[in-house]
Amino acid sequence: MDLKLGFRASPTISRLFDHASDCVILQDDTLAACRGLPSDFFKLIITSPPYNIGKQYEKQVGLEDYLAWQAVIASELVRALRVDGSLCWQVGNFVHDGEVFPLDIVFHPIFKQLGLKLRNRVVWHFEHGLHASKRFSGRYETLLWFTKTDQYTFNLDSVRVPSKYPGKLHFKGDKRGQPSGNPLGKNPSDFWSSLADEWDQGVWEIPNVKANHPEKTSHPCQFPIELVERCVLALTDPRDWVLDPFAGVGSSLIAAWKNERRSVGIDRDPTYCALAHERLMDFDAGRLKIRPIGKPVHKPSGREKVAQLPMQWVQEANAHYRTENGLWNDPD
Numbered sequence: 001m002d003l004k005l006g007f008r009a010s011p012t013i014s015r016l017f018d019h020a021s022d023c024v025i026l027q028d029d030t031l032a033a034c035r036g037l038p039s040d041f042f043k044l045i046i047t048s049p050p051y052n053i054g055k056q057y058e059k060q061v062g063l064e065d066y067l068a069w070q071a072v073i074a075s076e077l078v079r080a081l082r083v084d085g086s087l088c089w090q091v092g093n094f095v096h097d098g099e100v101f102p103l104d105i106v107f108h109p110i111f112k113q114l115g116l117k118l119r120n121r122v123v124w125h126f127e128h129g130l131h132a133s134k135r136f137s138g139r140y141e142t143l144l145w146f147t148k149t150d151q152y153t154f155n156l157d158s159v160r161v162p163s164k165y166p167g168k169l170h171f172k173g174d175k176r177g178q179p180s181g182n183p184l185g186k187n188p189s190d191f192w193s194s195l196a197d198e199w200d201q202g203v204w205e206i207p208n209v210k211a212n213h214p215e216k217t218s219h220p221c222q223f224p225i226e227l228v229e230r231c232v233l234a235l236t237d238p239r240d241w242v243l244d245p246f247a248g249v250g251s252s253l254i255a256a257w258k259n260e261r262r263s264v265g266i267d268r269d270p271t272y273c274a275l276a277h278e279r280l281m282d283f284d285a286g287r288l289k290i291r292p293i294g295k296p297v298h299k300p301s302g303r304e305k306v307a308q309l310p311m312q313w314v315q316e317a318n319a320h321y322r323t324e325n326g327l328w329n330d331p332d
């Protein structure tokens with residue numbers, strides 16, 4: 001671990017809020033824990049809250065009750081956010097009786113009323129998930145990035161991605177013939193995709209954490225560390241404090257520590273908190289399997305068995321073709 005910024009060789013992990021710790025894991029109810037946090041303190045608050053869709057870690061209630069609860073938490077979070085800080089709220093859909101309520105739409109007015117300013121609505125696209133039968137299958141979620149004021153940190157250079165055409169030149173004016181791009185790469189855009197190729201199309205590739213992902217734990221809805229890392233790198237500076245109020249197995253805490261930021265994570269589930277602690281220790285010991293930031297997503301070559309048409313479909317299609325064309329009766 002880099003010591004130049006005053007970080008210890010291993011993170012000090014505390015179970016109570018403590019300014020002297022590198023990392024604090026609070027096993028508690030989010031609202032109760034937030035009420036005990038200092039005001040104007042966190043440079044970045046980033047989370048994926050429960051979506052009220054009946055996951056194993058939540059009790060589903062009516063949408064209005066859910067939002068009323070979340071609104072109280074939101075006001076505590078805004079109090080705890082620094083004047084130059086950012087809040088990133090990553091959500092999907094609440095679904096009731098087959099009707100879809102995109103949560104970013106309902107959360108936006110809550111944060112707006114608290115004075116925050118929206119800077120980006122990032123679309124996080126992924127390829128895997130349930131196959132819907134009565135609507136198009138959902139393949140993206142969103143991340144709302146708000147700031148508290150106009151004085152916010154945005155370290156674009158820390159998160160640039162390679163340009164598609166780095167050799168492009170200015171074709172007129174004073175700079176004619178000189179490279180027109182930025183040698184550090186281009187802005188990664190507000191579309192983060194696991195499908196399109198970052199290196200070809202300039203989009204962020206972050207697969208969601210499913211069974212074959214190196215980061216998978218027993219948690220059903222983990223953040224990819226890489227997704228949080230982009231926000232940590234762009235929106236905070238070394239030693240800043242990051243808060244994840246629904247921290248699960250600690251993906252945000254790892255992203256913070258990996259980049260020399262300090263963090264607080266809250267989750268009421270003791271198993272998830274223990275896993276978060278274990279993952280931090282594993283990361284520190286170099287044992288945690290994580291997907292490196294910016295690593296291109298694996299693309300099937302077409303030769304893998306799962307990428308090929310099942311033989312049964314091929315035979316059925318052939319049979320159909322023969323029937324349609326009267327080939328079954330062909331004497332040849």
Ligand SMILES: C[S@@+](CC[C@H](N)C(=O)[O-])C[C@H]1O[C@@H](n2cnc3c(N)ncnc32)[C@H](O)[C@@H]1O
Nearest residue numbers: 029030057222223246247248249251267268269
């Ligand atoms: C969508 S998950 C977050 C997962 C996390 N981003 C990760 O990478 O592991 C939401 C988390 O909120 C926690 N949670 C739900 N209700 C809570 C409450 N009232 N207080 C504290 N934690 C709560 C759940 O235990 C769950 O781990």
